[in-house]
Amino acid sequence: MKLKLGVVLLCAVFLFPAIIRAQVPVGRWEIVHTSGDSSAQTDLYPGGFSTFLISGGTAYTPGTAAQSICVIDENSSNVVPTWSSSGGNDITITIAIDNQGLGPNATFIYTGTYNATTPIPGDSSVLIPTITGTYVTNGDASACSTTTSSSTGSFVATFLPTLATGSSTGSLDNSSADDGSPFDATVSTTVNFSTPPAPGQIAGTVSFGSNPSLNSNACFAAPGGLVTPLVINSSLSSQSGIFEFIYADGLDPNGAPTTLILNGFSANLYGPTNIDPNADQITPTEWAAGAAIGEDDSLDGTSGVANDGTNSAIVFFYDVVGGACNNAGGPDAPFFFVQGKPVHHRHKRHPHHRNKPTPVRDRGRDRRR
Numbered sequence: 543m544k545l546k547l548g549v550v551l552l553c554a555v556f557l558f559p560a561i562i563r564a565q566v567p568v569g570r571w572e573i574v575h576t577s578g579d580s581s582a583q584t585d586l587y588p589g590g591f592s593t594f595l596i597s598g599g600t601a602y603t604p605g606t607a608a609q610s611i612c613v614i615d616e617n618s619s620n621v622v623p624t625w626s627s628s629g630g631n632d633i634t635i636t637i638a639i640d641n642q643g644l645g646p647n648a649t650f651i652y653t654g655t656y657n658a659t660t661p662i663p664g665d666s667s668v669l670i671p672t673i674t675g676t677y678v679t680n681g682d683a684s685a686c687s688t689t690t691s692s693s694t695g696s697f698v699a700t701f702l703p704t705l706a707t708g709s710s711t712g713s714l715d716n717s718s719a720d721d722g723s724p725f726d727a728t729v730s731t732t733v734n735f736s737t738p739p740a741p742g743q744i745a746g747t748v749s750f751g752s753n754p755s756l757n758s759n760a761c762f763a764a765p766g767g768l769v770t771p772l773v774i775n776s777s778l779s780s781q782s783g784i785f786e787f788i789y790a791d792g793l794d795p796n797g798a799p800t801t802l803i804l805n806g807f808s809a810n811l812y813g814p815t816n817i818d819p820n821a822d823q824i825t826p827t828e829w830a831a832g833a834a835i836g837e838d839d840s841l842d843g844t845s846g847v848a849n850d851g852t853n854s855a856i857v858f859f860y861d862v863v864g865g866a867c868n869n870a871g872g873p874d875a876p877f878f879f880v881q882g883k884p885v886h887h888r889h890k891r892h893p894h895h896r897n898k899p900t901p902v903r904d905r906g907r908d909r910r911r
Contacts, residue, residue, distance in 0.1 A: 578695015
């Protein structure tokens, strides 16, 4: 399959919460198991969770994503994170899984230490906030974990900045897809982020350089020749860990409600070759891996880890629901944003289903993850 997806460099602004000034783990965390997974889990991808922790010891539950085969059928309420701090930099994150009768319930308890200046593997000059430590499971987590009360596993959680301001530009690609039909031609796209009404949500608009079309039918309303920007539905859209799930609502040329779903993850981009079986291929010579420790590709050198702890590059898959272009898109027709210069937080050495986006882990990440 020949992909025609190009990389677009652009300017972006990111809101970096005050986590470095105060050791409170508020914001996006990508938890990755570095030991303690069962062989069935590791054969697929490293276990873990993506979450958005909120002040007061809670989290944005609808945005939580599971990279664990112990979660039988993930929905918006059956994977519930909470957290606490015993003082200083000591953090405990608890994630309770309710499989709602489809399988055994389980709880993952992560006990770790927050460090605002952790060097990333593959490039020790880049320092990012992390939580590292050990975890145990309660209940029956034998499908995905070998941990017990006397035999713990280890984890690393990478912090990523909240998307609440600035813009990102890329393209919706017209590459062949194996689920749905891609647009007739590649369309330049800009997402403008604004402060969401609740932590863990995403707000803003999505606009296009030209009107996308499917089978020569225009997809969105364009009074006066300009496509009306789609409004991001914050109540459905979320950001957690490395993931970004966006529902953008608009109308087709006949006034029928139309939703563009952007299902993405913050990524490292590298090439022209790849040896990581868990990476997503973006173009014939470019690959993407999660922008978090334990999901990056440190064997590829600095390009495989350069974006860790940032949203500098976001790989998106798209779907259209409703209207004249219903069913456009597909998991093999990604577009991605490259958001300005990577935010490295450097420190001086001396001082899938329709109507709900199938999580990226079930598309690219579930080949790996």
